[in-house]
Amino acid sequence: MLIVANWKAYVEDIRKAKSLLATSKKLARTSDITIVLAPPVPFLGVLAANNKSKIAFAAQDVSATTGGAQTGEATAQAYAAAGATYVIIGHSERRALGETNAIIAEKLAHALAHGLTPILCVGEHERDGEGRYLAYVREEITLALEPLTAKERSQVIVAYEPLWAIGKTAADAIESNDLAEMTLYIRKVLAELLPGKSSRHSFVLYGGSVEPGNIRALAADSGVEGFLIGHATIDPFTFSALVKQLT
Numbered sequence: 001m002l003i004v005a006n007w008k009a010y011v012e013d014i015r016k017a018k019s020l021l022a023t024s025k026k027l028a029r030t031s032d033i034t035i036v037l038a039p040p041v042p043f044l045g046v047l048a049a050n051n052k053s054k055i056a057f058a059a060q061d062v063s064a065t066t067g068g069a070q071t072g073e074a075t076a077q078a079y080a081a082a083g084a085t086y087v088i089i090g091h092s093e094r095r096a097l098g099e100t101n102a103i104i105a106e107k108l109a110h111a112l113a114h115g116l117t118p119i120l121c122v123g124e125h126e127r128d129g130e131g132r133y134l135a136y137v138r139e140e141i142t143l144a145l146e147p148l149t150a151k152e153r154s155q156v157i158v159a160y161e162p163l164w165a166i167g168k169t170a171a172d173a174i175e176s177n178d179l180a181e182m183t184l185y186i187r188k189v190l191a192e193l194l195p196g197k198s199s200r201h202s203f204v205l206y207g208g209s210v211e212p213g214n215i216r217a218l219a220a221d222s223g224v225e226g227f228l229i230g231h232a233t234i235d236p237f238t239f240s241a242l243v244k245q246l247t
Contacts, residue, residue, distance in 0.1 A: 001189040001221065001246050002203060002226030004036040004058060004119060004159070005233035006088060016234075017043045018082040021055065028054040031247040034226075036086050041074060041202075048083025058086035058119065061094055064106040076107075076114040087111045088123045088228070092163050101143035108144055112152045117126035119205070119228065120144055122186075123161040134185060141189050150195045158185065158186055159228040165208030167231075179222040211242035219246055 005024070011017050017039055028035050038058040039047055047059045063073035079087060089111065090104040104120070111118045122140040124133035137160070145153045158184055165173050174182075183204050190202050206218060207228035215227065233239045 001032075002034045002036065002157075002205065003233075003243060003246070004086070004088070004205065004226070004228045005239065006038045006058075006060060006207075006228060006240060007040060007234055008060065008093075008230055008233060009040055010234045011040060011043070014043060014046065017047060020234065020236060020239070021047050022239065023054045023076040025057050025245075027240060027243045029063060031243055032247055033243050034133065035243070038086075038210050040087055043225045044079070044084060045082035046092060051083060056086060057084045058088055059116070061083045061086050062089065062107050062111055062116070064085045064103050066110060076116055080114045080116055085115075085117060086119055086157075087116045088119045088159075089122065090140070092121060092161060092166065101140060102232070104144050105147045108148060108156065109152070112148070112155060117155060117157060119157045119159050121159045121161050121207075121228070122206075123163055125163045127162070127164065127198050137182075137186070141186065143191065153190075153194050154202065157205060158190070158209055159205040160224075161207040161228065168209040170209055170211040170214040173211075173214055173218070174206070176217050176221040179206055179218060179224065183223040210242070212238065212245050215242055216245045 024035050026039060036056045036058050038060045044057060059079040061077045062079060065073055067075050089107045108118050122137050123135045127133050162174060186204050203225040205226045205228045206224045210229050211226050211232060232242060
């Protein structure tokens, strides 16, 4: 089971960042959960330096360029050098700023070229009775993966984050049976894009109003291999409870 803790821009103090890392290390020692921390850019290198724990690190985003005269950009190569092994790509908050499927495909290619494991975020804005949201998710996955080679496609983790469930309470989160159906659907799309039976080894994560009170049911009944979680991971007590619910 994989938990990706997306700290977003909530953590603005290196002392808090180090405290959260210490909590994560304790959790990693006492569970078989793989914990990936995605801190803000300025803290990533500091936290990942000389890391000898089971904790892994992710970039929250990556440039679509390979370097050069691009003020403010952070490339896949730079993130890899700083200690990241994963990268979140296509998060809804980046898409809301104008990031297109074409840009996301470029970012995936750059990340893979430098040994980073991409976590591709997909998800519909709302659910309709005609099932158009399924076509929307299919398009996000297909346009992102089609430019990649078969080997590269098999390395991409898909994180399903329905926008209508993000930032709400557990009561507003997706039901486990609906998540199970979506997980199967995502695997069907991946099977069409990946050769043979390789799609069976692809990781599918869920994110959206995941709390200690519902994470166990979502994990048990949905077929997902883990979670991409935001705000709940910056509180050490809540984060500990989340991890413990899965052990």
